[in-house]
Amino acid sequence: xRLRCTFECDKLPIxxxxxxxxxxxxxxxxxxxxYFNNLYNYKNKSNKKxxxxxxxxxxxxxxxxxxxLNINGNVELxxxxxxxxxxxxxxxxxxxxxxVEYKKIKILKKxxxxxxxxAINEDKVAFKTLSPIYIKNKNNDSxxxxxxxxxxxxxxxxxxxxxxxxxxxxSRRIKFSPLKMNKVVVKEKIKAFTEQTGKEYxxxxxxxxxxxxxxxxxxxxxxxxxxxxxxxxxxxxxxxVI
Numbered sequence: 001x002r003l004r005c006t007f008e009c010d011k012l013p014i015x016x017x018x019x020x021x022x023x024x025x026x027x028x029x030x031x032x033x034x035y036f037n038n039l040y041n042y043k044n045k046s047n048k049k050x051x052x053x054x055x056x057x058x059x060x061x062x063x064x065x066x067x068x069l070n071i072n073g074n075v076e077l078x079x080x081x082x083x084x085x086x087x088x089x090x091x092x093x094x095x096x097x098x099x100v101e102y103k104k105i106k107i108l109k110k111x112x113x114x115x116x117x118x119a120i121n122e123d124k125v126a127f128k129t130l131s132p133i134y135i136k137n138k139n140n141d142s143x144x145x146x147x148x149x150x151x152x153x154x155x156x157x158x159x160x161x162x163x164x165x166x167x168x169x170x171s172r173r174i175k176f177s178p179l180k181m182n183k184v185v186v187k188e189k190i191k192a193f194t195e196q197t198g199k200e201y202x203x204x205x206x207x208x209x210x211x212x213x214x215x216x217x218x219x220x221x222x223x224x225x226x227x228x229x230x231x232x233x234x235x236x237x238x239x240x241v242i
Contacts (some may be wrong), residue, residue, distance in 0.1 A: 001087040001107035001225070002115035005077045005094055009107035010159075012059070012069045014162065015189035019058055019102040020077055027093030028086075035089050052165045053081035054227025056131035056238040076114070078130060080238055082165060082225035118150065118241040120221045122212040126242040132184050132206035133229040134236045142205035145178040154229065160227050162219065171216035176221075181209035188234070206236060 013019060029036040038049050060073035081087050100107045135143045135153050143150050154176055154201065159169035186204040193202045206229075213220060227237035 001077045001081060001084060003094075004113045004115050006083050006110045006112075007075045007077065007100070008110050009071055009075055009105075011071055011105060012062075012075065012107070013103060013105060013189070014064065014067045014069055015187055016057060016069065017186075017188055018190065019100070020055065021234055022102055023077070023097070023100050024053075024055070024079070024090065027090050027097055029093070030096045031089040031093030035085070039085055039086075050161060050164055051086075051233045052083045052161075052226060053079060054131070054232035054238040055079045055235055057235060058130075074110065078238060080225050080227065082222055095182055096124040096228060110137060117225070120217060120224060120241065123217050123220065124212060125220050125224075126179070126210065127224075127228075128213050128238040128242050129208040129215045130238040130240055131235050132186060132208040132237075133239075134186075134204055134206040134231050144183070145176070145181045145207055145211070151176045157221055157230055158219075158228065161232070162222055165222065165226060171219050173215070174219070175214040177214070178211040179210040179212065181207045181211060184208055186236075194201070204231070204236075210242065212218075 024187045025036065025040065028039065028162065039051060056078045057069060057077040058078065060075070062069045062071050079090065083109055092110050098109055099146040100109065106223060135157065136148060137143050137149060137153055141182070155170065155174050159175055163169040184206055188204055189200065190202050194200060213223065223239065224239060226232065228239055231237070
């Protein structure tokens with residue numbers, strides 16, 4: 001299931017992904033505090049377990065000025081999840097929010113749409129990224145799609161995401177074939193990272209473009225809805241069927 005929420009604004013922080021993470025969490029809380037707590041808290045602590053959704057933010061036209069993006073036009077938040085309960089709670093919560101404020105920046109919600117998913121009928125599918133894909137190795141170093149180990153680490157995180165969602169992982173190994181993938185460096189402001197390192201921003205090497213996944217059809221359907229790679233709940237790894 002997919003949602004698209006359109007906002008009107010004149011500026012965003014350069015590290016805007018966490019702003020939309022905050023919006024998603026607030027919408028879930030407004031819909032059902034019990035559901036939100038079950039998802040994000042565990043034994044009175046933050047639940048680090050990955051969630052069954054991904055998202056992408058589309059900026060139609062913008063100009064960078066230091067750490068601010070000056071926006072010309074609307075901003076679109078696209079969210080995907082195979083979990084109907086999550087989408088229903090998110091949608092209901094979004095309806096209750098008219099304006100989002102994050103670090104003194106305000107954006108106005110205009111409309112919410114349910115977006116039709118594309119059908120997957122084969123075991124080999126071409127995708128394009130809606131938000132960049134981040135794959136890392138055991139040392140937490142970013143891995144390039146050109147690296148021989150990329151497919152290994154992609155299979156690891158995809159298997160983990162599927163197991164978390166449906167109780168079992170991949171039916172068979174995924175084969176990844178890049179068509180055109182380009183590196184993007186994402187600048188994010190994450191509190192835990194700053195506390196641990198003393199650095200204001202985290203720089204994440206991710207990749208966007210087009211690629212082919214080959215595997216079991218049901219696996220590909222769920223991967224399409226869940227997203228691909230690490231940090232899916234922070235604005236990475238959302239894909240669309242070409």
